[in-house]
Amino acid sequence: MSQADSGRRAGIGFHCPQDNCTGTVEFDLEAAPSEEFQAVCPVCHRAYALNPALRGKLERMMRLINAIRDAEDLLADCTVSVTTAAGEVRIPYAMLLTRLNTRLKLDIGGKPVDIHLLVEPSSPETFR
Numbered sequence: 582m583s584q585a586d587s588g589r590r591a592g593i594g595f596h597c598p599q600d601n602c603t604g605t606v607e608f609d610l611e612a613a614p615s616e617e618f619q620a621v622c623p624v625c626h627r628a629y630a631l632n633p634a635l636r637g638k639l640e641r642m643m644r645l646i647n648a649i650r651d652a653e654d655l656l657a658d659c660t661v662s663v664t665t666a667a668g669e670v671r672i673p674y675a676m677l678l679t680r681l682n683t684r685l686k687l688d689i690g691g692k693p694v695d696i697h698l699l700v701e702p703s704s705p706e707t708f709r
Contacts, residue, residue: 591646591698593639597622598692610698614640629689638685642698 594607604624612618614636619628631639649656659674685696 591643593620593696593698595687595689595694595696597625597627598689598694599625599627602627610639610643610646614643635687 591610592607593610593613594605597604597606599622602622602625604622606620606622606629608618608620613631616633616636618636619630621628653675656674660671661674661677663670663672684698687694687696
């Protein structure tokens with residue numbers, strides 16, 4: 582099932598590294614693996630192409646997101662245990678996934694850029 586068929590959404594966003602540009606370049610993660618794909622800054626209109634290695638990583642990231650979503654019913658019963666000085670804390674796996682901020686650090690034109698993965702929130706059933 583494709584992202585469009587299921588209503589699922591995941592995207593990528595980064596601050597445009599052009600001098601004096603305040604734009605945020607955002608695009609659909611599922612479109613990124615295409616060789617013809619370009620992301621365009623909405624403010625300065627600079628186009629960005631992705632190299633084959635990054636396109637491959639983004640494609641694998643989308644597959645990972647879909648695999649996690651497909652296993653949501655299984656993961657709803659899982660916890661991650663963290664040992665603290667006060668004892669063990671069990672964190673529901675679904676809650677952990679909703680709190681993670683995923684970022685890729687890249688060099689674009691000699692400037693460091695953080696690319697943020699923007700994933701839709703889990704379903705309302707996550708915290709039943």
